[in-house]
Amino acid sequence: MVEFHVDRGSGFPAYLQLGQQVREAMRLGWLQPGDRLPTVRDVVATSGVNANTVLKAYRELELAGLVEARQGSGTFVKGTLGSAAPEVLDPLREGLAKWVAEARSAGLEDEDIYALLREVLSGGAQ
Amino acid sequence: MVEFHVDRGSGFPAYLQLGQQVREAMRLGWLQPGDRLPTVRDVVATSGVNANTVLKAYRELELAGLVEARQGSGTFVKGTLGSAAPEVLDPLREGLAKWVAEARSAGLEDEDIYALLREVLSGGAQ
DNA sequence: TCTATTGTCCTAGTTCACTAGAACAATCTG
DNA sequence: CAGATTGTTCTAGTGAACTAGGACAATAGA
Structure with a gap:
């Protein structure tokens, strides 16, 4: 399971930080197709950002074809990034x-x- | 002379990009104590950002003790960063x-x- | 079927990065 | 001194990031 670490006050948007961390985990092989991302509410509880912010990050990843959101069950890694063999x-x-x-x-x-x-x-x- | 390259639309603030580029140039030895940074108006003309944005970047560098602004003559590198030998x-x-x-x-x-x-x-x- | 869990949407509002344009102040150069 | 150059300040405004809190919708599991 990936653990998010949002640095508020660093100047750049929380939703970009979340997205980048997912992409990076995918590149390093920590996240593979089928793996489940932390729940929106999990991220809210862990990182303190708002649910809408998390949703925005996840939606961008979905638009990029990297993850797939399934209502009721979670958000799952769908594609691959880089050559993470x-x-x-x-x-x-x-x-x-x-x-x-x-x-x-x-x-x-x-x-x-x-x-x-x-x-x-x-x-x-x- | 350092040439700035501001990526608008990348999501993170222009003034942070400018500041980071100065710090990086200092680390790599491209900028050394006494060197003059590009004029505020130069950066405006080159990168398209607003004068206030450039000023904000320079002011942060000045607060960090890295540069010194001298009205009428320019902004000059004052301190050092890293071990750029x-x-x-x-x-x-x-x-x-x-x-x-x-x-x-x-x-x-x-x-x-x-x-x-x-x-x-x-x-x-x- | 019932319940908990999950993603999703909505409205309203605040804060901050950034823009726009103008004016002032100190320094350098001729 | 005169003019150009430089940093600096100001006001006003726009848009995006983010917050707050509530409600809805689909799925999984008992």
């Missing part, structure tokens, strides 16, 4: 963890690491 | 680029890569 991800994760350890021992903070990745992904100096 | 960053960037190439040839999209990094940084399975 564990046999592909696992070795990559290991390699990344190694690099991260290196970066951290060189004194880099998490934000430095994110910045560096964004730079590399967007093609260097641009 | 090139002799430290360069080899790390190289190693990361290598890993990214590997991940991409394994079929991962950028979003997969971000998700994986977030997972690793937050300490694995959490």
